[in-house]
Amino acid sequence: MLNYLANPARFMRVSGALLPPLTVATVVVLAAGLYLALFVAPPDYQQGESVKIMFVHVPAAWMALLVYLVIAVASAVALVWRHPLAEIAAQAAAPIGAAFTLVCLVTGSLWGRPMWGTWWAWDARMTSVLVLFFLYLGYIALVNAFDDMSRGSRAGSVLALVGVVNLPIIKFSVDWWNTLHQSESVFRMGGPTIDSSMLWPLLVMAVGYLLLFKTLLFIRMRTALNERKARALQLAAPQRRRAAPAALPDGTPVLR
Amino acid sequence: MLQYLGLFRRELLLAFRQGGEIGLALGFFVLAVVLFPLGVGPEAEMLRRIGPGIIWVAALLAAVLSLDRLFAGDHLDGGLDLLVLSAMPLEGAVIVKSAAHWVTTGLPLAVISPFLGLLMDMDKPSILILMAGLVAGTPALSLLGAIAAALTLGSRRPGVLSSLIVLPLYLPVLIFGAGAVEAGATGAGARSHLLLLGALSLAALPLAPLATAAALRQTLD
Numbered sequence: 001m002l003n004y005l006a007n008p009a010r011f012m013r014v015s016g017a018l019l020p021p022l023t024v025a026t027v028v029v030l031a032a033g034l035y036l037a038l039f040v041a042p043p044d045y046q047q048g049e050s051v052k053i054m055f056v057h058v059p060a061a062w063m064a065l066l067v068y069l070v071i072a073v074a075s076a077v078a079l080v081w082r083h084p085l086a087e088i089a090a091q092a093a094a095p096i097g098a099a100f101t102l103v104c105l106v107t108g109s110l111w112g113r114p115m116w117g118t119w120w121a122w123d124a125r126m127t128s129v130l131v132l133f134f135l136y137l138g139y140i141a142l143v144n145a146f147d148d149m150s151r152g153s154r155a156g157s158v159l160a161l162v163g164v165v166n167l168p169i170i171k172f173s174v175d176w177w178n179t180l181h182q183s184e185s186v187f188r189m190g191g192p193t194i195d196s197s198m199l200w201p202l203l204v205m206a207v208g209y210l211l212l213f214k215t216l217l218f219i220r221m222r223t224a225l226n227e228r229k230a231r232a233l234q235l236a237a238p239q240r241r242r243a244a245p246a247a248l249p250d251g252t253p254v255l256r
Numbered sequence: 257m258l259q260y261l262g263l264f265r266r267e268l269l270l271a272f273r274q275g276g277e278i279g280l281a282l283g284f285f286v287l288a289v290v291l292f293p294l295g296v297g298p299e300a301e302m303l304r305r306i307g308p309g310i311i312w313v314a315a316l317l318a319a320v321l322s323l324d325r326l327f328a329g330d331h332l333d334g335g336l337d338l339l340v341l342s343a344m345p346l347e348g349a350v351i352v353k354s355a356a357h358w359v360t361t362g363l364p365l366a367v368i369s370p371f372l373g374l375l376m377d378m379d380k381p382s383i384l385i386l387m388a389g390l391v392a393g394t395p396a397l398s399l400l401g402a403i404a405a406a407l408t409l410g411s412r413r414p415g416v417l418s419s420l421i422v423l424p425l426y427l428p429v430l431i432f433g434a435g436a437v438e439a440g441a442t443g444a445g446a447r448s449h450l451l452l453l454g455a456l457s458l459a460a461l462p463l464a465p466l467a468t469a470a471a472l473r474q475t476l477d
Contacts (some may be wrong), residue, residue, distance in 0.1 A: 079470075127427070131424045131427055134420070134423075134424040135424055137420065138421040138424065141417055141421075142407060142408065142411070142417060142421060145408065145411035145412050145413065145417050146410065146411050147412070148410075151410065151474070151475070152411075154474040155408070155411075155471060155474065158403075158407060158467055158470050158471045158474070159403075159407055163425075166424075
């Protein structure tokens with residue numbers, strides 16, 4: 001699989017075929033998830049309707065962690081096997097992950113105001129997610145900080161791997177420090193403690209977020225590949241003008 | 257072993273002879289701390305409470321400011337290529353350079369911190385805990401900082417970029433460092449905080465140089 005998709009042209013073909021059904025699935029599942037979350041799931045006996053923020057907040061938090069993991073694995077693959085698409089995947093995923101992290105922080109803050117009476121508390125979970133957000137920003141800034149693009153990619157890969165130490169801290173912060181933020185209620189030993197009437201909408205939303213990530217990732221990766229192609233053509237253009245074929249061998253006209 | 261000592265000696269000589277680089281970091285450290293009583297007002301009660309945090313934050317910033325000294329000079333004059341090509345493992349060279357960086361920034365900061373503690377009206381046990389914390393925690397700052405310094409070599413704005421990268425990684429050191437003084441003052445005992453600080457430094461000692469060396473290698477190929 002790793003080698004099969006290493007060919008950018010093959011990746012463009014496969015992702016191009018997958019993209020339309022993926023987009024449709026994303027829209028359908030997200031719409032269904034939002035409907036279930038907003039209209040079907042019951043209001044909480046303590047939190048009232050504010051509990052519905054949870055359906056946006058929790059999957060965003062999961063995705064924030066998952067996307068960073070994706071970036072880290074892709075970076076490792078890029079460093080070890082010099083896989084040409086892994087770097088592109090990692091860089092394409094970073095702004096999406098940063099956006100999920102921001103959504104998580106903002107919705108958490110909106111929920112915290114009526115529930116905890118404060119927009120922000122310096123509890124371990126929040127602080128570590130904020131650090132994750134800065135890790136995303138640092139990664140994006142580092143990748144774009146070099147004139148030599150491949151140098152930026154490799155520096156970014158090393159940084160992504162260093163930042164992995166933060167992931168277990170975020171995951172277990174609520175258990176280690178036992179602070180304000182609720183502890184895990186879905187992925188825990190002995191089964192979820194959350195009621196199934198809320199668990200199902202939550203899981204549908206999570207699947208929707210996952211599909212959204214895949215769709216956006218494919219779009220961004222395809223854009224990045226096209227951009228590289230365009231730049232290569234631009235760089236090659238002066239020489240080609242000198243050689244002066246009006247069209248490529250397959251008949252596509254050469255841009256002048 | 258001899259080559260490690262030679263490298264260590266060279267780093268120290270460069271730091272001492274290249275005019276006041278240690279002094280610059282120290283001066284920044286002191287000035288940054290002095291700004292706070294002037295900014296928030298000189299009430300002894302408040303200064304005593306926020307003093308340790310301020311001193312730790314200033315130490316973090318001073319460490320970040322001196323990071324470019326680690327590799328930038330060697331990168332420019334080609335010394336870095338020689339280090340990579342030499343028989344010495346690059347990870348070992350990185351440890352030696354980080355150690356020299358610590359001796360010329362972290363250690364002096366810890367040595368003058370008692371005076372800053374006095375300026376902040378801290379009592380004697382708190383100052384001792386602050387000093388012990390700085391000694392235990394600043395090696396982690398140098399080791400982690402080396403990663404950022406190596407990653408940003410040759411980038412467009414290495415200074416700003418390395419602070420953006422490294423400050424999130426410094427947060428645990430800051431939390432346990434400032435927390436140690438607080439725990440000591442409230443009677444909870446600073447021992448566990450200080451042990452955690454030492455643990456951070458010891459964990460960074462073998463791990464951070466691996467990342468730094470990987471980052472340095474990819475600047476050259």
